[in-house]
Amino acid sequence: MIRHAKIADLPLIRDVAASTGMFLGDELEEFCGQLQQHLQLAESTQPTDATLLVASDDYDPSHIIGSAYFAPEMMARGVINLLFIGVHPLAREKGVGTTLLQSFETAVRETNARLAIIETASDNMFAPAWSLYKKAGYSEEARVRDYYDDGLDKMIFRKRP
Numbered sequence: 001m002i003r004h005a006k007i008a009d010l011p012l013i014r015d016v017a018a019s020t021g022m023f024l025g026d027e028l029e030e031f032c033g034q035l036q037q038h039l040q041l042a043e044s045t046q047p048t049d050a051t052l053l054v055a056s057d058d059y060d061p062s063h064i065i066g067s068a069y070f071a072p073e074m075m076a077r078g079v080i081n082l083l084f085i086g087v088h089p090l091a092r093e094k095g096v097g098t099t100l101l102q103s104f105e106t107a108v109r110e111t112n113a114r115l116a117i118i119e120t121a122s123d124n125m126f127a128p129a130w131s132l133y134k135k136a137g138y139s140e141e142a143r144v145r146d147y148y149d150d151g152l153d154k155m156i157f158r159k160r161p
Contacts, residue, residue: 001056001058001061002053002054002100003053003054004042004053005035005039005052005053005054005067007039007040007043009039009054009064010035012054012063012064013032013052013054013064014028016064016065016066016067016086016087016088017031017032017084017086019086019088020087031084035052038052038069039052050070050071051107052068053069053104054067055067055091055100057091065090065096066091066100067084067085067086068100068101069085070107071083072111073117077114078111078112078113078114078115079113079115079116079117080108080115080117081117081118081119082101082117082119083119085097085100085104092128097129098136101132101136105136108161109161113161114160115158115159115160115161116138116160117141117156117157117159118138118156118157119155120154121148121155122143122153130155130157133157136159138157139157141158142155142156144156
């Protein structure tokens with residue numbers, strides 16, 4: 001089941017994010033701080049352009065097994081960036097990532113955006129994600145060498161809705 005996240009979900013979203021192993025140093029805490037700020041705005045009267053979705057276990061809707069976070073690009077018309085997608089290792093290979101990606105694409109279409117983009121790193125640990133993106137019709141559009149660190153490039157995948 002895919003739904004919009006609530007503040008009460010934040011500890012479980014943090015667990016999913018931590019389980020991916022893709023955050024280094026204090027990046028996880030910075031990311032979770034950003035999510036907390038988003039959720040506080042979303043649950044107040046202040047609108048937010050970003051979207052945070054969670055995937056829950058079919059048998060236990062309170063058990064979060066995946067998450068996706070995306071937002072419009074500020075300096076580009078009609079471009080939405082998938083900033084995070086993650087599935088807990090125990091829930092992988094069950095279609096959760098595909099379902100989250102499809103939910104992102106539905107949101108892209110509903111906002112009449114021109115482009116969906118996904119930024120990721122060139123570390124081989126992300127190879128399963130690259131495969132997911134390619135199977136869904138995304139193509140690698142750009143690479144910024146040494147962006148995250150020496151030898152660790154930024155890869156940008158794109159797809160028209």
